[in-house]
Amino acid sequence: MSDLLLKKLLSAFPFVFLSFILCTGSKAFSAPNTRPNILFILVDDQSPFDLQVYNQSSILETPVINQLAAEGMVFDSAYHMGAWVGGVCTPSRHMIMSGRTLWHIPDKPGRLNNPHVTNPHLVPPDLSQHTLPAVFNQAGYNTMRTCKNGNSFAAANELFTVRHDATRRGSSNEKGSPWHAKQVLEYLQSREDSKDSDPFLIYFGFSHPHDTRDGRPELLSKYG
Incomplete structure (x- = not known):
């Protein structure tokens, strides 16, 4: 996914929650009666130490992620079991x-x-009725999901009001992770067209990076 496309996507959101990097500062909750729009970003099999946010010696160039981390909050002790x-x-x-x-x-x-x-x-x-989409649906949010297909909580996934799941690990924009970004941008456009003012939760999961077998040729050439 290009930095330009990521910038375009992220510019649409006043508040961003990045699954392994950051959440916004106190501004997001400064107004007690405001329900913020939420974007939750997840990547597949990404080591945090590939990112300069966690490893300053990393050679990967991720200026947008670096900016998000600098302007938000970085977690360095949040682990799954x-x-x-x-x-x-x-x-x-x-x-x-x-x-x-x-x-x-x-x-x-x-x-x-x-x-x-x-x-x-x-x-x-009945655990699925107490999951992320269920809780946000009950709170009056519109919920949207795009992510790789499978290896997840199917009963919870089905509760998102809009869902576009597919495993896209190809090397082109249509067959690779940019496909997920396209689903999000089209969803935002449809909200704008219909003048939908309800708050939203978008669960935005990439199929990449996974491993080098699924790398884009230009990135494999650049980083080896």
């Missing part, structure tokens, strides 16, 4: 959606990697 299996995708995304710890979340349907998944006291059967 890991996983019950080798891959962390499914449990980490369940924890984000529910705000619960590793041993208090469901697995994919039909799987029992979490030994407590059948215990209703630890993993309530």
Whole structure:
């Protein structure tokens, strides 16, 4: 995704929440009766130490992220608990959606990697009704989601009022992560066209960077 496209996207939001980098300062909540618009950005398998925000010796050029961090708040001790299996995708995304710890979340349907998944006291059967989209829907927000497809909390994902999920790891704009940005920009345009003034929560998940097999040729050439 180009810096220009990211700047265009982020300029549409008065308040930005970046999943592993920042949240806005106190201005977002200075007015007690104001419900801020929220943009939650998530990337796939990104090490924080690839970013200059956390590692000043990193060679990756991320000026927009650096600016967001400089103007917002950086978290350096916010961690998930890991996983019950080798891959962390499914449990980490369940924890984000529910705000619960590793041993208090469901697995994919039909799987029992979490030994407590059948215990209703630890993993309530109606947990999806208390997840991120459910809570914001109840608060009168419009909720929109675009993210990679699968390896996440399906029952919670279905509660977003607008959803465009697809795994896009190609090297072109249409087949790669810029596709997700396009969904967000089109959603914002539709709100503007319909003069929708309700606050919104946008869950904006990239399919990249994942790993070098999915890198864009120009970036692989630049960074090796």
